[in-house]
Each structure stands twice: as C-alpha cells, then as structure tokens.
Amino acid sequence: MQTIRFLLQKEFLQVFRNKAMLPIIFLMPIVQLVLLSFAATYELREVNFHLVDFDQSATSQRLVNKLEVSGYFNLQSRSFDIDQGIEEMRKNEIRMVLVIPEDFDRNLSSAQPSTVQMNIDAVDGATAGLIQAYGQSIIQDFSSEITTEVSTNEFAQRAGIEIIPASWYNPNLDYIQYMVPGILVVLVSMIGMFLSGMNIVREREIGTIEQLNVTPIKRYQFITGKLLPFWVIGLFELGLGLAIAHFGFGIPFVGSVWLLFAIGGIYLLVVEGIGLFISTITHTQQQAMFIAWFIMVVFILMGGLFTPIESMPGWAQELAVINPVAHFIKIMRMVLLKGAGWADIQHLVGMLTLMAAVILPAAIFRYRKATS
Amino acid sequence: MNDPMIKAEELTRKFGDFTAVDHISFEVGAGEIFGFLGANGAGKTTAMRMLTGLLVPTEGEATVAGYDVYKQPEQIKKRIGYMSQKFSLYEDLTVRENIRLYGGIYDLGDQQIKQKSDELVNMLGMNELQNKMIGSLPLGWKQKLAFSVALLHEPDIVFLDEPTGGVDPITRRQFWEQIYKVAEEGTTVFVTTHYMDEAEYCDRVSIMVDGNIDALDTPAGLKEEFEADDIEEVFIRLARGAERGE
Numbered sequence: 281m282q283t284i285r286f287l288l289q290k291e292f293l294q295v296f297r298n299k300a301m302l303p304i305i306f307l308m309p310i311v312q313l314v315l316l317s318f319a320a321t322y323e324l325r326e327v328n329f330h331l332v333d334f335d336q337s338a339t340s341q342r343l344v345n346k347l348e349v350s351g352y353f354n355l356q357s358r359s360f361d362i363d364q365g366i367e368e369m370r371k372n373e374i375r376m377v378l379v380i381p382e383d384f385d386r387n388l389s390s391a392q393p394s395t396v397q398m399n400i401d402a403v404d405g406a407t408a409g410l411i412q413a414y415g416q417s418i419i420q421d422f423s424s425e426i427t428t429e430v431s432t433n434e435f436a437q438r439a440g441i442e443i444i445p446a447s448w449y450n451p452n453l454d455y456i457q458y459m460v461p462g463i464l465v466v467l468v469s470m471i472g473m474f475l476s477g478m479n480i481v482r483e484r485e486i487g488t489i490e491q492l493n494v495t496p497i498k499r500y501q502f503i504t505g506k507l508l509p510f511w512v513i514g515l516f517e518l519g520l521g522l523a524i525a526h527f528g529f530g531i532p533f534v535g536s537v538w539l540l541f542a543i544g545g546i547y548l549l550v551v552e553g554i555g556l557f558i559s560t561i562t563h564t565q566q567q568a569m570f571i572a573w574f575i576m577v578v579f580i581l582m583g584g585l586f587t588p589i590e591s592m593p594g595w596a597q598e599l600a601v602i603n604p605v606a607h608f609i610k611i612m613r614m615v616l617l618k619g620a621g622w623a624d625i626q627h628l629v630g631m632l633t634l635m636a637a638v639i640l641p642a643a644i645f646r647y648r649k650a651t652s
Numbered sequence: 653m654n655d656p657m658i659k660a661e662e663l664t665r666k667f668g669d670f671t672a673v674d675h676i677s678f679e680v681g682a683g684e685i686f687g688f689l690g691a692n693g694a695g696k697t698t699a700m701r702m703l704t705g706l707l708v709p710t711e712g713e714a715t716v717a718g719y720d721v722y723k724q725p726e727q728i729k730k731r732i733g734y735m736s737q738k739f740s741l742y743e744d745l746t747v748r749e750n751i752r753l754y755g756g757i758y759d760l761g762d763q764q765i766k767q768k769s770d771e772l773v774n775m776l777g778m779n780e781l782q783n784k785m786i787g788s789l790p791l792g793w794k795q796k797l798a799f800s801v802a803l804l805h806e807p808d809i810v811f812l813d814e815p816t817g818g819v820d821p822i823t824r825r826q827f828w829e830q831i832y833k834v835a836e837e838g839t840t841v842f843v844t845t846h847y848m849d850e851a852e853y854c855d856r857v858s859i860m861v862d863g864n865i866d867a868l869d870t871p872a873g874l875k876e877e878f879e880a881d882d883i884e885e886v887f888i889r890l891a892r893g894a895e896r897g898e
C-alpha cells in the first residue's frame with residue numbers, strides 16, 4: 281500500500297502541474313454540455329420558403345399567412361415558376377417550395393378536395409421530416425377551418441378521431457433533456473479511456489517507464505497508481521457535469537444520483553480497462569490516440585446518443601450489448617428522467633460489471649514489465 | 653572471488669532472424685567495476701536489459717546477485733540499481749519529489765526518505781535546486797541525480813548505460829569519482845561507455861563485437877595481449893572487423 285501512496289502522489293502532482301491539460305479537465309464538461317446541448321437540437325425554427333401561388337386568391341393568401349404566423353415558416357421569395365424555387369433551394373436560400381394550384385380556392389369553396397405541394401430540401405433527412413410534419417399539421421388545421429366555414433349543414437363536417445398526445449418523462453419534448461445525460465456519458469468516457477491509457481503510453485514514449493520497470497514495483501501497484509487518479513477525476517467530472525445539468529439546464533434528478541455515481545464508478549473501470557488495454561498494444565501516443573478515437577466514435581455512433589438504438593438494424597442492436605457507452609447512456613436517461621431504481625437497471629449494471637471483469641484483467645495480464 | 657555478482661552463460665537474445673546477443677559468457681565479481689564496451693549496435697544495451705529483467709533472454713543462463721533472470725526477476729530488481737541511456741526520471745517533478753517517489757517504490761520509510769533526500773541533495777550540492785523541476789536542470793546535473801537515485805536503495809549492483817554520454821569533461825570526472833566511491837563501499841558497478849579513457853578506470857573490461865564478447869581482461873592485460881598503447885587501439889582493432897554498421 282505504501283508504494284501505491286507514492287505513485288498516487290506522483291500522478292496527482294503531474295496532473296495538477298500539467299498546464300495544458302488541467303484547464304481542459306475543468307472546462308470540458310461546461311463547454312461540452314453548453315455547446316452540444318444547444319447546437320445538437322432538433323427543434324425547427326424559421327424555415328425559409330419560396331411561394332408559387334397560381335391561385336392568387338384570398339384563400340391562398342390566408343394559408344400563406346397562417347404558415348407565417350406559426351413562427352416556423354418565413355416567406356422568403358415568390359414567383360410563378362417552380363423551377364426558380366428549386367434553383368433557390370439548390371443555393372440553400374430556402375428549404376421548401378410551396379406550390380398552390382390555380383383552382384385551389386374554387387375547389388375549396390365548392391367543398392371539392394384540393395391539393396398543395398410541399399417540395400422539401402431533404403439533404404438533411406431529419407429536418408426535412410420536421411418541416412413536413414409541421415407544414416402538414418398547419419395545412420390540415422387550415423383545411424378544417426375552411427371546411428367548417430363553407431359547409432352549410434353540420435353533417436358535412438366529417439366525424440373524425442382526434443388524438444390527444446401526452447408526453448411522459450419529458451413533457452415539453454425538450455431535446456436538451458434527452459441529450460444532456462448522454463453527453464455526460466461521453467465526457468466520463470473521454471476522461472477514463474484517454475487520460476489513463478495515454479498516460480502509460482506517454483511514459484513509454486519518453487522512457488520513464490523503464491526506470492519503473494527495473495524496480496520491484498508490482499503490477500497491481502503500477503496499474504492502481506495509473507487507474508485510481510483518473511477514476512477519481514472521472515467521478516469528479518461526473519459530479520461537475522451533473523451539477524451543471526441540474527442547475528444550468530434544469531435536468532431533473534428524478535432517480536437517485538448516488539446510484540448513478542456508484543454505476544459511474546463501475547463504468548469508469550470499463551473505459552479505463554479499454555484505455556489500459558490500448559496502451560499495452562501501442563508504442564506511441566499517436567497510435568493510442570488513433571485507436572482510442574476509433575473505438576470511441578464507434579461506441580458513440582452505435583450507443584444511442586444521437587439516434588435511438590431501437591431503430592438500428594438487428595445486427596447493430598446486438599452489437600450494442602457489448603457497447604458500454606450504450607448501457608451507461610440508457611442508465612443515465614432512465615435514472616435521471618424516469619426515476620428508475622436498482623431493480624429497473626440491474627441487468628444493465630450487470631453487463632457493465634461483466635465488461636469490467638473481462639477487460640481489466642485482460643489489460644493487466646497484457647501489461648508486462650519485461651519485453652519477451 | 654566468492655560467488656560472482658553476475659554470471660552469464662551462453663546468454664542469447666534474438667529479435668526475429670537477428671541475433672543481437674550471441675551466446676555470451678562472463679562473470680563479474682562483487683565490488684568490481686566492470687566496463688562493458690562495444691560499438692553502437694554491438695549488443696551492449698540488449699545484454700544489459702536482459703540482466704536487469706527488462707528483456708527476457710532467448711537462450712542461455714544468467715544469474716544476478718545469485719538470482720535467476722528467468723525465474724526470479726523481481727528478486728533481482730530489489731538488489732540492482734539501473735541508470736538508462738536515456739534520462740528517465742520525471743522532468744515534471746522536482747529533485748526532491750523524484751527522490752521521494754523512488755524511495756517510496758523501494759519501500760524506504762518516510763523518515764528514511766527524508767534523511768536520504770537531505771543527504772543526496774547535500775552531496776550533489778543541489779540545495780538551491782532541490783525544489784526545481786528536473787526538466788529545467790542541465791544534463792550533467794540530471795545524470796548525477798539519476799545515478800544517485802539508482803543507488804538510493806543501496807543495491808548490490810548498479811547498471812549504468814552510457815552514464816556520461818553528452819556530459820562535459822569536468823562532470824565526467826566527478827562522475828567517475830562517484831563510481832569509485834560506491835565501488836569502494838562494496839557496490840558492483842557494471843558500466844557501458846564509448847569513452848576509452850573511462851575504460852582505463854575499470855577493473856576489467858569486455859569488448860563486444862557483433863553480439864559476441866571478443867575480449868575480456870584487465871585494461872593492462874588487454875593492452876599487453878593486443879600489443880597496444882591504450883584501450884582505444886584495442887577497441888578499434890577489434891571493432892574494425894565488425895560486420896554490423898552503425
């Protein structure tokens with residue numbers, strides 16, 4: 281234990297003396313949470329559109345007004361040529377061309393079906409879907425208003441089913457509430473995987489590890505000395521991140537924060553194990569960084585941070601089982617937003633524990649003081 | 653001579669097809685200053701790394717301080733000090749912090765560490781530098797410190813891999829005074845060098861060529877055997893036959 285104490289003292293001294301890294305450790309959670317949460321939003325704002333109104337009637341004008349006052353659409357330009365609208369779309373000046381046919385008003389006033397066309401820029405599929413959904417909803421609303429006005433008898437008003445949606449756990453469909461728990465996971469992963477693994481490769485690169493390797497230092501002492509400081513820093517980051525999420529973004533703590541810390545402790549062992557393993561198969565920081573990034577990007581893309589795992593193909597869903605990032609993101613969201621308790625997440629925690637139990641011994645086994 | 657401190661028999665290390673150290677055998681007695689010479693690439697560092705437990709031999713036998721290099725590397729490590737060619741203390745720690753770290757690793761108590769640190773700092777005349785980051789010290793100071801740290805736990809043998817590389821003549825002289833001092837105190841010194849004048853200071857000298865030990869004797873004995881005026885001449889005569897280039 282004596283030796284470990286000296287090793288820990290050394291690591292902390294070095295971390296706190298590293299003028300390039302230290303500010304990043306403190307700034308990272310703030311910058312990541314603030315930037316990613318605001319930038320990675322799926323909310324729709326002010327979609328510029330081009331209008332091709334062949335009808336030129338009071339009714340068509342009313343529809344355009346309705347779109348504009350909704351706050352989601354902004355009439356950018358108008359013409360009588362669809363191709364001109366498409367050309368503007370190609371230049372990224374507008375995202376939608378709305379085409380109103382010439383018999384629009386006549387058909388509507390005689391209770392005949394009518395059509396409008398929404399040409400949407402679908403380069404960004406997700407936004408295109410939103411434009412369509414918002415546009416459709418406004419136009420349908422308009423359609424029922426008109427129907428009520430023109431029909432003289434009540435039976436003409438078609439009976440229908442009205443759906444009343446209620447959004448649970450995130451009543452305002454706030455995207456930030458969905459993103460922040462996931463971003464916290466990425467943050468903790470970066471500390472665990474990059475700092476601990478990179479630290480060992482750095483010592484190999486500058487040669488200081490050789491001086492340690494000729495001492496009677498034990499493998500477990502060395503590994504503990506390397507993992508524990510970043511485990512502590514990782515949990516500190518988690519705490520800092522959770523505080524910012526709660527007080528800065530109003531993310532609720534429906535479930536137990538202490539439970540999250542306990543699981544965070546296990547999760548950090550998994551990512552540190554991966555980092556340590558990478559360090560045993562690489563010789564330079566560049567190699568280690570490259571491999572760690574590769575693994576991290578795959579984990580994040582397939583971990584359900586941006587897109588739900590449930591909508592991935594079958595093989596990808598099966599791969600998610602061995603993706604620690606996926607499990608911890610799920611746990612974070614369930615505990616923070618839904619108030620999940622131990623019983624609800626124990627299978628996920630079990631998976632993380634299993635991963636730690638595999639990767640850590642594998643990495644320790646691979647770490648050798650002597651070259652064979 | 654009692655039991656030799658280092659005993660190597662047919663010690664060999666291959667890297668793929670390349671045989672870096674080719675069946676070398678030698679003994680080093682307790683308290684001896686043993687000079688391990690050889691051109692660049694002759695296999696000196698590889699041999700030294702096998703003896704210090706940093707590299708597993710491919711073939712052959714070796715014991716250091718009576719312990720087997722295959723079976724008891726950790727026992728060996730308790731009894732040896734090592735100073736590598738490349739400076740390998742922590743540049744972002746101070747003089748005192750480095751001493752404390754290695755004192756802790758070698759299981760010295762807090763009290764002992766403090767006492768040793770004071771002693772060392774005094775002996776090296778580093779009183780004013782003791783709380784400076786090592787990275788800011790000149791190379792000569794760094795090397796002297798690395799040597800002292802290698803001796804911190806009072807090892808039986810100290811391995812020095814080109815300790816005076818890139819160091820000025822005065823510091824080099826001081827360095828050898830230190831080496832003599834620890835040898836007098838009973839520590840065995842195993843040292844590689846490229847400075848032939850330094851080879852003259854050794855009790856015995858071996859010269860490696862292409863992975864083999866081609867000559868091993870006292871400096872006087874070698875000069876006599878090769879009918880040379882100094883060790884440099886002996887070295888050049890042997891090394892010229894080498895097939896491995898720089």
